[in-house]
Amino acid sequence: SNGGQWIGDGCVCPDAYTGERCQFLINVCQNGGLWDGLKCQCTSLYYGPRCEEVVDSIEIDQTVSAEVELTVTVTNQVYHDELQNRSSEEFKKFNETFSEQMKEIYSGISEYEGVNITELRPGSVVVKHDVLLKTHYTPAYKEIFKQAKQQVEEKIQNATKTQTSNSTNYCATLLCFNSTATAVQNITVTVNPEEECQSAGKEFAAYFTPEYKDGKLYCVTPCMSGFNTSLDCHYGKCRLQLSGPQCLCLTTDTHWYTGETCDWGVQKSLVYGLLGAVGAVLLVALIVVLLFLFFFKREVKRQKSRVTQLDKWNEEDGRPAPGTFQNTGFDVSEDREDYIHVDSVYSNFEASLSHINPETKIHIQRPQVITTAS
Numbered sequence: 001s002n003g004g005q006w007i008g009d010g011c012v013c014p015d016a017y018t019g020e021r022c023q024f025l026i027n028v029c030q031n032g033g034l035w036d037g038l039k040c041q042c043t044s045l046y047y048g049p050r051c052e053e054v055v056d057s058i059e060i061d062q063t064v065s066a067e068v069e070l071t072v073t074v075t076n077q078v079y080h081d082e083l084q085n086r087s088s089e090e091f092k093k094f095n096e097t098f099s100e101q102m103k104e105i106y107s108g109i110s111e112y113e114g115v116n117i118t119e120l121r122p123g124s125v126v127v128k129h130d131v132l133l134k135t136h137y138t139p140a141y142k143e144i145f146k147q148a149k150q151q152v153e154e155k156i157q158n159a160t161k162t163q164t165s166n167s168t169n170y171c172a173t174l175l176c177f178n179s180t181a182t183a184v185q186n187i188t189v190t191v192n193p194e195e196e197c198q199s200a201g202k203e204f205a206a207y208f209t210p211e212y213k214d215g216k217l218y219c220v221t222p223c224m225s226g227f228n229t230s231l232d233c234h235y236g237k238c239r240l241q242l243s244g245p246q247c248l249c250l251t252t253d254t255h256w257y258t259g260e261t262c263d264w265g266v267q268k269s270l271v272y273g274l275l276g277a278v279g280a281v282l283l284v285a286l287i288v289v290l291l292f293l294f295f296f297k298r299e300v301k302r303q304k305s306r307v308t309q310l311d312k313w314n315e316e317d318g319r320p321a322p323g324t325f326q327n328t329g330f331d332v333s334e335d336r337e338d339y340i341h342v343d344s345v346y347s348n349f350e351a352s353l354s355h356i357n358p359e360t361k362i363h364i365q366r367p368q369v370i371t372t373a374s
Contacts, residue, residue, distance in 0.1 A: 054240040056224040065191035067130040073181035079122040153184040236262030
């Protein structure tokens with residue numbers, strides 16, 4: 001099953017399947033990707049055959065949203081407890097009427113998107129609500145919202161003041177407001193593409209940066225080329241890892257590239273030439289050393305042979321070998337009668353050591369070695 005083929009003694013399974021009948025699915029996709037039977041379906045943060053690469057950019061919303069907090073008091077409506085239940089018909093009807101009234105009041109404000117009632121209280125009906133604003137992202141979006149808030153404040157103040165007649169105090173609109181109870185409060189940015197860019201990067205959030213270019217906001221990493229934050233890897237490929245962006249340098253048929261940004265190239269032919277030259281120098285040096293050892297050993301052998309020959313000649317002539325001692329003053333022999341026996345000479349000899357200082361040092365001259373010429 002699942003595209004496997006029977007070859008006689010078993011099934012040959014396609015990628016991502018295993019088992020005797022290829023019935024078990026193996027998820028070969030990384031980083032949360034899912035195998036659909038043909039390829040890996042990666043999440044928005046990864047791509048590649050196995051979802052192993054981090055994307056260089058993320059598509060984000062090009063609009064910015066904000067809310068202006070307001071409080072108005074409706075004077076021609078009576079508060080009921082049912083208004084607290086957002087599912088009740090009373091609340092739905094009031095919400096619809098209030099939204100229509102606000103749309104008419106805020107007409108002309110291009111950033112206006114509607115209202116959201118956050119709280120209803122008694123006192124006629126006190127309505128706490130947010131005015132929803134939205135605009136296309138530009139670097140000046142904060143100034144745009146600031147101006148929009150001023151317009152909201154001007155329009156709601158004018159509406160609450162002019163909707164009643166000074167003479168009859170009659171309100172001709174759907175809802176009438178207490179002109180002195182209207183309060184415009186803070187404005188809050190609720191959807192910010194810059195923050196969305198950071199959150200979309202998840203564990204790589206520190207390396208995703210929003211950048212505005214050609215009227216569009218991009219969420220890019222340093223591996224995305226063409227931006228101010230781009231990392232130029234020259235002769236390499238940028239890859240984002242948890243430790244940050246890194247350049248993986250290329251190797252071509254003619255060059256090796258290295259360096260943090262792969263900007264330093266080494267020509268292969270030059271390296272091979274240098275290695276060849278170094279090898280030749282080492283070979284010549286080795287030959288010289290071998291020749292020196294050869295001649296040195298031959299000279300040592302020649303000198304040794306010469307000394308051996310000299311010793312042989314001395315032995316043939318009856319002379320002592322060079323470097324030996326010969327006593328020529330005495331010849332002790334017991335066979336001749338005219339010789340004085342040494343034992344009789346020393347028989348009456350007594351050494352007197354009483355006047356000798358045992359601590360006195362005696363210097364004895366080293367005997368000289370007499371060598372005979374060959």
